[in-house]
Amino acid sequence: MLERLTPFLWLxxxxxxxxxxxxxxxxxxxxxxAFPLGWLEPPSHEVLLTxxxxxxxxxxxxxxxxxxxxxxxxxxRYTLYDGLQLKHLTALIAALCYGAALAGTALAAQALWSxxx
Amino acid sequence: MSSAARYTPYHPRWHRRxxxxxxWLEKGSYTVFVLRELTSVAVAFFAVVTLGLVxxxxxxxxxxxxFLARLGTPLFLSLHVVAFLFVLFHAITWFNLAPKAMVVxxxxxxxxxxxxxxxxxxxxxxxxxxxxxFLLRG
Numbered sequence: 565m566l567e568r569l570t571p572f573l574w575l576x577x578x579x580x581x582x583x584x585x586x587x588x589x590x591x592x593x594x595x596x597x598a599f600p601l602g603w604l605e606p607p608s609h610e611v612l613l614t615x616x617x618x619x620x621x622x623x624x625x626x627x628x629x630x631x632x633x634x635x636x637x638x639x640x641r642y643t644l645y646d647g648l649q650l651k652h653l654t655a656l657i658a659a660l661c662y663g664a665a666l667a668g669t670a671l672a673a674q675a676l677w678s679x680x681x
Numbered sequence: 682m683s684s685a686a687r688y689t690p691y692h693p694r695w696h697r698r699x700x701x702x703x704x705w706l707e708k709g710s711y712t713v714f715v716l717r718e719l720t721s722v723a724v725a726f727f728a729v730v731t732l733g734l735v736x737x738x739x740x741x742x743x744x745x746x747x748f749l750a751r752l753g754t755p756l757f758l759s760l761h762v763v764a765f766l767f768v769l770f771h772a773i774t775w776f777n778l779a780p781k782a783m784v785v786x787x788x789x790x791x792x793x794x795x796x797x798x799x800x801x802x803x804x805x806x807x808x809x810x811x812x813x814x815f816l817l818r819g
Contacts (some may be wrong), residue, residue, distance in 0.1 A: 594763060596730065596761030596764065600757070609746075615719075636728065638721075639721035639724075643719060647718070658720055
């Protein structure tokens with residue numbers, strides 16, 4: 565089954581890698597450093613809620629979370645194989661990596677669509 | 682199975698050189714490769730932080746304030762400094778590989794690598810500006 569999914573997993577890997585490369589530096593610099601360190605004023609709860617009420621923003625945020633999760637899962641899977649030489653645990657590692665990405669996607673979708681429209 | 686194949690019950694000993702788990706420290710290019718592969722951890726980490734942010738916003742203003750306060754703790758700040766460096770490394774290696782991963786041809790002629798990579802960097806700049814615009818205007 566893993567074999568048949570492989571082309572699709574590589575597709576998710578490159579989509580997620582592109583999303584992470586284009587958007588994560590800006591989001592991380594703002595949310596992770598500039599806001600908590602007080603360099604810039606974080607957006608108010610109201611502003612974020614207004615943004616998230618728009619269906620396009622919800623799709624954007626879902627893609628922003630889900631695709632990089634699959635990218636990370638895929639790359640980390642191969643890091644474990646090559647770096648730690650865990651080739652004999654293929655099925656277990658794949659299940660844990662992609663399972664975590666799926667769970668994150670479900671949690672994101674649930675939160676996004678729980679926001680009243 | 683053809684009957685011609687006969688297997689002995691004794692497994693032959695493979696000649697395999699043992700490779701240390703630290704093989705990637707032997708050469709600079711190997712180390713860069715493994716560091717690039719490890720950017721996956723930083724990418725997944727920040728995806729989870731973003732998930733936490735969205736869940737906090739959905740849960741209400743108090744949850745959002747608590748989440749912001751948690752981002753200001755030394756633990757999260759130091760994690761984010763490291764994650765930012767790794768995410769930058771991911772972005773730069775990703776854009777530089779883009780021309781090799783996707784060869785673009787116009788009228789049968791291959792578009793030079795520098796232009797394809799340049800377009801990626803341009804898109805990065807524009808999208809980063811758009812993210813900042815939406816998060817900073819209010």
